[in-house]
Amino acid sequence: MWRRKLRTTLTILGIVIGIFAFTVMGSMAEKINLLISGAAGFYGSAINIQGKGGGSFGGAFTTDVVEKLRRYPGVADVQPSVITLLRTSTEGGGFSFGPPNLLAGVEISDSYLHRFNEQGLQIAQGENLAPGDTGVVVVGADIADEFDLSVGATFHIRGEEFRVKGILQRSLQFADKITTCPLEDARRIYTKDIPLLATKDIVTSAQVYAASGIDADELALHITDDLPEVRAVPPSELKRQFEAGAVIFNLIVFGVALIAVIVGGLSVINTMIMSVSERTREIGIKRAVGAKTKHIIAEYLGEASLIGLFGGLIGFGLGWITTLIINAQTRAGGTILFTMTRRLALGALLFSMGLGVIAGLYPAFRAARMDPVKALRTM
C-alpha cells in the first residue's frame, strides 16, 4: 500500500474531501435538526392559534378571542403570547441564518412555569420570570453570548430598557435564540409601530392545550370552524411543517454523502485494482506458498478499509476543526451554524470505513480469483 505513496495519498485525499464535506454539511444539518425538533417540542402537542390573514391587525387577534378559547369546550389551558423580532430589520435583525432572534412576551402563570420545566429548559444564572414581573427578561444562551449579557445587566430592546433576570442553560434548540418577557412589555413594543393597534389588547398567537381525552387535531378543526377570527393549526400539521424543513437539509447531507461515495469509492476501487494488477505476481507467489482465498481477500479488504478509515479520520478531523473555527468566529454574531453530535461522528467514520470495504470488495475478489500459474508467469 505504501509502495505507491503518491497514489495512496491521493486516494486518501479523495476520501478526506468527501468525508470533510459530509462532516461539515452534516453538522450544519444536525444544528438545523436540533433547532427544528426543539421548535416542534416548543409547541409540542399544543394547537397553535394564529390570527387570520395579514390585514390591519397584522395576523394578531384580541384578548377576547383568548377568553373565548379559554371557555371553549375541551380546552384545558390557553397560553397567549406576543412574538416579535428582537431587532427590527433596520437594526440588523432582518437576516440571519436559521431562525431569527425573537422576543416572546408570555403570560406568566403557574401552568407556564410548569410547561417551562416540562420542556427540559433550565435557568443557568439568575431566576425565571415570575407572575407580576415587568421590565425584565430571561434570555437564551445564544442571545446572552451575542449581546454579552449577564444577570442584572441592562438590555436595550427596540428603544426600551430591560433588566436581565435570568439566562437559560444552552439547550441547542430554538429556546437559545429567544428573549422572554412579560406579555404586556412585548405587546407595548409590538404595537409601538402600529398605532392602530395601540389601544387594543392584542396577542400574536396562542397555544391551546386540549383537555385529557380530547383529540387535539379534532379540537383544532372545531375551533377554526367556530371562531372566525383565528385559524387553529393542529399539532400534526405543525409537526409536518417542521419536518418538511428538516427533510430538505437532510437531503442536502444525503446528496453530499452520495458524492463522497462516488468520488471516494471510485478512487479506492481504482487504486486497489491498479494495486492488484501490479502485484499479480506477488499474489501468485502467495498462492504458491499456501495462501487461501480468504487470506488474499482479507489482505486487500484490510488495505481498502484502512485507506477508507484513514481518509475518514483525517476528513472528519478537518471537518470538525472547521466547524469549531467557524462557530468560534460567528458566535460573536450570535449565530452558531454547526453542531457536532456523537451520531454524526460515528456515522462519518463508519461511513468512510464501509466505503473502503465496499470499494475494496471487487478488487479483492479479483485478486483472489486469479489463476496462480498465470499470476506467476506475469513479469
Add this chain to the structure above:
Amino acid sequence: MATILQPPMARLTNVHKTYTMSAGNVVQALRGVTLDIPRGAFYALMGPSGSGKSTLLNIIGSLDRPDTGTITLDGTDITAISPSELPDIRRRLIGFVFQGFNLIPTLNALENVALPLKYEGIRRRKAREHAVELLEKMGLGGRIHHRPNELSGGEQQRVAISRALIMNPPLILADEPTGEVDTATSETIMSLLSDLNEKGQTIVVVTHDPFTASYAERVIRMRDGHILSPDEENGE
C-alpha cells in the same frame, strides 16, 4: 522398508492438459503423462522449451489442475478434492523454489520466509523465531532484515529455498533454480538441494542445464507434452 508400504510421494496417471491461447490457438501441454515419484527421490525434468516440463511441475505442485488424469500426493488424490483445500496441501506437502527467486520485494528476508507460517495460522512471534533459526542455518543470519533488492542473487535464492523449507514439506519442487545465478552460486544451491535430499526430502528440479541435472539421481526427458521412453532418448 517403510518406503515400500507407503504410497509414492507423487503419482501421475495419464495426465492431459490443454491451454487455449488467444485467437483460439490450442496448445497441448501434456499428452498423457504417467509418472511415479518415489519418496526420497531426486529427479530432474529436462526438455526444450514448450515440452511441458514447467506445466508438469505446476500440476504436481497443485498450482494447476489437469484436464484429465489423476495426481495423488502422499496418497491423497488432489484431482478429486475441492480447490479450496489445495492451499493447505500445498503449504504442508510442497515447497516451491522458482526461477528468479520470486521473493516479495516489500518484505524483508525474515518476513518472506515466515509467510507460509502466517498462512498456517502460526503466531507471529513463534513464526519469526522459527524463520530466524532457519535463516541462520542457511548462513543468512546477518541478512534477515534486508529486503530482496539489498541481497545478492545467491542470497536471494537461499532466502527462497528457506521459504520453501520453512514448513518442512516432504516434496521440494524447483523450477530452474539455477536459471539466474552464476556457476559458483549454482553449485551452492545444488549441493544444498542434495543435502536436503540426503536427509529424506523428495526433490524435483526443472532445468535445461546439464550441470544442474547432474545432481539428480534420474533425469526425465520430455518432448511435446510427453515423457520420452529410454528408446526414444537413445534415438536422439
